[in-house]
Amino acid sequence: MSHSKGRLFVISGPSGTGKGTICREILKDIRNEFSVSMTTREPREGEEHGREYFFVSHEEFIENINRNNFLEYATVFDNYYGTPKDIVLKKLEKGRNVILDIDVQGGLQVKEAMPEAVLIFLLPPSLAALRSRLENRGTETPEKIEKRLNKALDEIKFIGEYDYMVVNDVREDAVSDVRSIMTAEALRVPEKVLPIIRRYEQEQKGE
């Protein structure tokens, strides 16, 4: 088929849901790649421009905001972080799927900037399961865990804005679910079907 353009997938989900692991599995498929964010923060030891981030000046970031070149952006501790639209579009044109691992607020911004983006919400099997995952990390105080659970709940309240929901109970199943979503989305009948019809038509006419 001719519509070999890639698609943009947003994967969101509360911290501790296992989003990172699932994204890594999905990225093993060479058709899929992460989006590289733009940031105003300083590069750290070993970070490379264009790999971890596009490191730009404050001015350049603002310039990108002004010409509407962010699918989403946010500030964290005085630094800007954003997803540059032009770079994502170039990848999609090349037939790559672009994966955006961002929070719900970012996901909603992306959907507004690009309604054809596919939003996947990763859910924990239960808050109890999420709690024990966070506890097992052993790195956080009970207060911090409580905060995270409340934040998880706040995020889940936006699930209605998402297209798909995947419960990460057994990891392999969740990965396979995300893969099925990506496959199905590639099989959608495109808005413009004339090229498809023409292809069969011309063949029948013996062209």
Next chain:
Amino acid sequence: MSHSKGRLFVISGPSGTGKGTICREILKDIRNEFSVSMTTREPREGEEHGREYFFVSHEEFIENINRNNFLEYATVFDNYYGTPKDIVLKKLEKGRNVILDIDVQGGLQVKEAMPEAVLIFLLPPSLAALRSRLENRGTETPEKIEKRLNKALDEIKFIGEYDYMVVNDVREDAVSDVRSIMTAEALRVPEKVLPIIRRYEQEQKGE
């Protein structure tokens, strides 16, 4: 998750595309079942009421038309054939996916009667491939094959009304594509998300 209702899938595609074989594979999954049509034609040797068809009188069929109980219906050689809505809905309620193997005209009727139905169009890799499949059957005259190819083209012109398109080149791939579509559709965020949010919420409140 609580939304365990099944979904209605329509699979259409030109004669010779391999629809029957693919449907049989899909039906190996116990969650999926065929819809049984209602007809006014006489049962043949070995056919069972409720298995091959629901065999009904002309009056009963008309009564079903009048109370709007068909997702689609058509007449073939003076006999009526139709898909009874009430029976399909009962299966969906039980969490079964219902598969409808019908032509494009029927598919469009179903979409109108039930917009949430998922329409899958099965395409041949090319008309040349379709031609050789029909020729290999060895049962049809060149004129009949030409007619079928023209009919195939007429059907393909409606592809824009369908949700998904699957090219049946390698059969295993086509089956896997249809399975991915079915999996993805089951993962869609439902229209009503409050029960999902409530479930997590109540848990956090310790209920």
